[in-house]
Amino acid sequence: MLLIPCPWCGPRGQDEFGYGGQAGVPYPARPSTLDDQRWAAYLFVRANPKGPLHERWYHAAGCRRWFTVVRDTATNAIRAPERPDPAGPAAAR
Amino acid sequence: MSRHPRLGTLVDRGTPVPFRFAGRAYTGFAGDTLASALLAAGVHEVARSVKLGRPRGLTSAGSEEPSGLVQVLAPWPEPNVPATTLDLVPGLCAEPGTGQGVLAPGGGGPADARWAHVDTLVVGAGPAGLAAALRATRAGERVLVADERPGPGGALLDRPVGAGERAGLRAALAELAAAPEVRLLSRTTVVGHYDGNLALAVQRFPYGGPDGIRERLWRVRAGRVVLATGAHERGLAFAGNDTPGVMLAGAARAYLHRYGVRAGRRAVLLTAHDSGYAAAADLAAAGVAVVSIVDTRTGAARPHWYRGDFHPGHGVHGVRGTGRVTGVVVGPLAGEGPQWTVAADLLLVSGGWVPAVQLYSQAGGALRYDPGAGAYLPAGCPQPVEYTGTVPVAPGPVLVAPAGDPLAFVDLARDVSLADIARATGAGLRSGEHVKRYTSAGTGPDQAKTSAPLAAAALAAALGVDPGTLPPPSHRPPHLPVALATLAGRRRGALFDPVRTTALHAAHLRAGAPMELVGQWHRPRYFPAAGEDMAAAVRRECLAARTGLAAMDASTLGKIDVQGPDAGEFLDRLYTGLLSTLAVGRIRYVVMCGPDGMVRDDGTVARLAADRYLVTTTTGNAAAVLDTMREWSQTEWPHLRVWCTSVTEHWATVALVGPGSRAALAGLAPALAVSTVDFPVLAWRDAVVAGLAARVCRISFSGELAYEISVAGFDAAALWHAVLATGATPYGTQTMHVLRAEKGYPIVGQDTDGTVTPDDLGLGWTIAAGKADFVGLRSLSRVDTARADRRQFVALLPADPALLLPEGAALVAAPGPVVPPVPALGHVTSSYHSATLARTFALGLLAAGRARIGTLVYAPLLDGRVVPVRVAAPVLYDPAGARRDG
Numbered sequence: 001m002l003l004i005p006c007p008w009c010g011p012r013g014q015d016e017f018g019y020g021g022q023a024g025v026p027y028p029a030r031p032s033t034l035d036d037q038r039w040a041a042y043l044f045v046r047a048n049p050k051g052p053l054h055e056r057w058y059h060a061a062g063c064r065r066w067f068t069v070v071r072d073t074a075t076n077a078i079r080a081p082e083r084p085d086p087a088g089p090a091a092a093r
Numbered sequence: 094m095s096r097h098p099r100l101g102t103l104v105d106r107g108t109p110v111p112f113r114f115a116g117r118a119y120t121g122f123a124g125d126t127l128a129s130a131l132l133a134a135g136v137h138e139v140a141r142s143v144k145l146g147r148p149r150g151l152t153s154a155g156s157e158e159p160s161g162l163v164q165v166l167a168p169w170p171e172p173n174v175p176a177t178t179l180d181l182v183p184g185l186c187a188e189p190g191t192g193q194g195v196l197a198p199g200g201g202g203p204a205d206a207r208w209a210h211v212d213t214l215v216v217g218a219g220p221a222g223l224a225a226a227l228r229a230t231r232a233g234e235r236v237l238v239a240d241e242r243p244g245p246g247g248a249l250l251d252r253p254v255g256a257g258e259r260a261g262l263r264a265a266l267a268e269l270a271a272a273p274e275v276r277l278l279s280r281t282t283v284v285g286h287y288d289g290n291l292a293l294a295v296q297r298f299p300y301g302g303p304d305g306i307r308e309r310l311w312r313v314r315a316g317r318v319v320l321a322t323g324a325h326e327r328g329l330a331f332a333g334n335d336t337p338g339v340m341l342a343g344a345a346r347a348y349l350h351r352y353g354v355r356a357g358r359r360a361v362l363l364t365a366h367d368s369g370y371a372a373a374a375d376l377a378a379a380g381v382a383v384v385s386i387v388d389t390r391t392g393a394a395r396p397h398w399y400r401g402d403f404h405p406g407h408g409v410h411g412v413r414g415t416g417r418v419t420g421v422v423v424g425p426l427a428g429e430g431p432q433w434t435v436a437a438d439l440l441l442v443s444g445g446w447v448p449a450v451q452l453y454s455q456a457g458g459a460l461r462y463d464p465g466a467g468a469y470l471p472a473g474c475p476q477p478v479e480y481t482g483t484v485p486v487a488p489g490p491v492l493v494a495p496a497g498d499p500l501a502f503v504d505l506a507r508d509v510s511l512a513d514i515a516r517a518t519g520a521g522l523r524s525g526e527h528v529k530r531y532t533s534a535g536t537g538p539d540q541a542k543t544s545a546p547l548a549a550a551a552l553a554a555a556l557g558v559d560p561g562t563l564p565p566p567s568h569r570p571p572h573l574p575v576a577l578a579t580l581a582g583r584r585r586g587a588l589f590d591p592v593r594t595t596a597l598h599a600a601h602l603r604a605g606a607p608m609e610l611v612g613q614w615h616r617p618r619y620f621p622a623a624g625e626d627m628a629a630a631v632r633r634e635c636l637a638a639r640t641g642l643a644a645m646d647a648s649t650l651g652k653i654d655v656q657g658p659d660a661g662e663f664l665d666r667l668y669t670g671l672l673s674t675l676a677v678g679r680i681r682y683v684v685m686c687g688p689d690g691m692v693r694d695d696g697t698v699a700r701l702a703a704d705r706y707l708v709t710t711t712t713g714n715a716a717a718v719l720d721t722m723r724e725w726s727q728t729e730w731p732h733l734r735v736w737c738t739s740v741t742e743h744w745a746t747v748a749l750v751g752p753g754s755r756a757a758l759a760g761l762a763p764a765l766a767v768s769t770v771d772f773p774v775l776a777w778r779d780a781v782v783a784g785l786a787a788r789v790c791r792i793s794f795s796g797e798l799a800y801e802i803s804v805a806g807f808d809a810a811a812l813w814h815a816v817l818a819t820g821a822t823p824y825g826t827q828t829m830h831v832l833r834a835e836k837g838y839p840i841v842g843q844d845t846d847g848t849v850t851p852d853d854l855g856l857g858w859t860i861a862a863g864k865a866d867f868v869g870l871r872s873l874s875r876v877d878t879a880r881a882d883r884r885q886f887v888a889l890l891p892a893d894p895a896l897l898l899p900e901g902a903a904l905v906a907a908p909g910p911v912v913p914p915v916p917a918l919g920h921v922t923s924s925y926h927s928a929t930l931a932r933t934f935a936l937g938l939l940a941a942g943r944a945r946i947g948t949l950v951y952a953p954l955l956d957g958r959v960v961p962v963r964v965a966a967p968v969l970y971d972p973a974g975a976r977r978d979g
Contacts, residue, residue: 001287001288001289001291003288003289003314014289018720020724020728026729027688027729027868030866031866031870031871032865036875039871040875042688043689058720058723060720066724066727066728075457075475076288084727084731
């Protein structure tokens, strides 16, 4: 069971968290302008690296807040958690 | 057999313990295991092998036991228990194991669970483990030491110990006992190592633990793990090596020193390693006649203490006796030569020692074959896990029998012999993992602790390669079998899952309503009058709702209070409808989609104020909807000023339903203007109902004129009694289902399955025209979601009006014959008897369903019939909605 560093609560067991998949896949600003292929890429296509992956976690049984960590999918080592950008992912784009 | 007069540090000779095995009464001592007590009584044969039914004896003196597995009958029935770790508790009753067995009714007795958070977890309380624990303690660390034996000391208990060693052990234990942050757990086996340096350990309480528990599951999160797990002795592959009386030399030595038990009278030693000599020497000194020493190494030197037969470069080529060794056939290891038989009742074997690195491997640690050690050694771990212990010396030849010998076993627990290995390599298998799956070697309850090295040696020999060229094994948890009852702990029965009840639960129980589990909620299913079954009760309840007055406890609906200046904008983005323009005092039916356009939930939104909405969700999705709101507000739209709070438990809700509901409400709330002009459908009003502060919403989930009255949970019972006093018939979830299905109202999660769009459900009208976007909108115009032949929500009327279609039944185009593969056009999602329609009916998802309205489809049933079903529009009752809106 992973030990996940919640940026607000500190390290907690994985069973307190929900998984949110790859991070850095923001909701498109104007979905209606995307063709089917680009929309499907947003919906369905995610990276699946062997190695570091930015991914989202939700501290469901704790502070109920989302954050981002870098997890090595080969070793499960977890690096630096990040709180969401208060300006939203659009600002990071 | 018989006890040595002095040896045996673990047994208390002043406390005899009677026990039964295989129907006979015996007596051992407190501190014995079943194995040591049986050996003291001269019993070696304790089991039959799982596949071949061959007699099996005791191979080891610990948890690595591959053969001496027994069925415990009392005090707790349990199969496949190693006699070697089974404490001799008073009243113990056991039978020879057969590889199968029986469990205790209800499973295994009480167990509980604890967490430990430590700087250092030390696994093993032998000399290496205690030294590691002392170092950590002196550094000020919090330490947990877990050791699977009854007490600390490890291998020190298995051999003669000098006064200095004994004093050192005492001093170490005293220092650890005095340290404030050290916990030493005996009879505690670490069975698994997981990510985040989490170890799972099982502590046994054979004499009963706190609260009468039998076992305790420890979850240990450690900064660092030190594995001082010692080593397991390797066996040798020779014909008849499974005969009871063939025992690992180190085990015989351990029985002598721990329990004072001599495992035989006349012993032969077959060894490939010097450590066998130490065991033979101790047994000889204790009065066991060591009559012959056979060493597979040609250059082996006679030990100085030994005067008897000595045969370097020889092996054992057969064992006389069934059920017990009576003689040993000795001859040259290789090539032709004379063979002779030595009378003996004990054959000690030693193939050297293999470090117990299973937990290291579980932690992700790499293993590297070391030719000097003749074993896999730790070679680096990504987690802070280290192995400490003596590096062994490689043995001489351990494969004594010729390749393909069917009586030379490499895995006693699985009856796998050299013949099986040869068959596997003959079939072209080269990988150890493949051979394991093909032969099942290594899959026994012992997880091949003593036999895996032998199987690997046999594989390497069969392939004609050096063992070091084979890929190292990988080990998975659990290290030893764990009872499912122990993993469950106290989370059984009533404590298995949280139970949620409404504020009216006690009233429903008093009314005799059977409960239905809806998620974690207990909801009354129906309210039987005297002598009624469910069908009769539901029929009566339905007619009351359609023709008179009825009431339901609707408190379980999820309720979310959404507040903030941007609450309207936020809900516009999450739901298909337009909620920012909803007038205060009004309510709208809403549908939530995922980004993929599929329906995730439905419910209602009431606008309480300019910056405040009350969202209801389906009972089962309340938590998921709240989580969805949090996800979008935190990750995508943190700039929207909105706060979402669950208020499900704050409000108790009673639905007042039926043509008589307006008059009843007027009576309960005299100050409330209830005319349809003053209080139209999909509006809400604050009111005093039955003297209680209430919010009344004109919402109908039945298709009838209906009001949902919400009060503080504290007032629920008063409201319910007042409502029933108006003559309302209470109804449960079954009637609720029938009523809503007659109206074609889908239940998300029953009539949908995550592949259904709003349009598929006939809810395209909930999508507000002109909205630039909401979650899921773009997906509704994808090629796939815009297909004309998507499965659409329809009503289904069996041609036989008495036939109730099973929910889940498939729908096909033709009446038969049904010869697979038949393309399924859809399936039944809901099916009921309707008192109002005077027939059965169903709802379902059907390919191009709306285009098939009026046509027949067919439902194959499990009894072989294929029945015709007419497709209809989903709303079977009051399609115009006049009753609800009147």
